[in-house]
Structures are given as C-alpha cells and as structure tokens.
Amino acid sequence: METTVNDRVIQLLADKAELPVAELRLDQTLEEIGLDSLHLMEVALWVQREYGAVVPEGQLHHELTLRETLAYLDEKTAVSR
Secondary structure, eight states: OOOOHHHHHHHHHHHHHTOOGGGOOTTSBHHHHTOOHHHHHHHHHHHHHHHOOOOOTTSSOTTSBHHHHHHHHHHHHHTTO
C-alpha cells in the first residue's frame, strides 16, 4: 500500500513534536501539537526537498490546525506529483 503525502506529513509532524501519531487530532493547532517556528521551517524545507513544492515563508504558522495544514500541503504538492 502506497504512503500518501498526508501520511508522510502526519508522521513528520508527530516526529517533530515527539508524539505518537495516534495522539494527533485534526482539530489541533500546530501550536497545540507543540511545534515551533523552527519545526515549521523544517517541514517547509522537507516539502520542498521531497516534492519540489515551495512553501512561502509564513504560510505554515502556529494557528493552523492539522487539518488545514494537511489540506494546504496536499494542494502545494499536487502539482509536483
């Protein structure tokens, strides 16, 4: 079974927050998950490296929910898939 972009992003965010994936909820903000601006920059760089999609600075921010983040990154990476 193929791993989706969302699955990979969820795993990355869980790793950055040092949480099990099962503890993440789609309605949590990135701040509630425990991610800081450095984590978000690392996520943006990972997306660029893995998918060739540029995430402009500030597009990933603490107030976004996990659901909003996944939707945004899915849209950004769709062009490169």
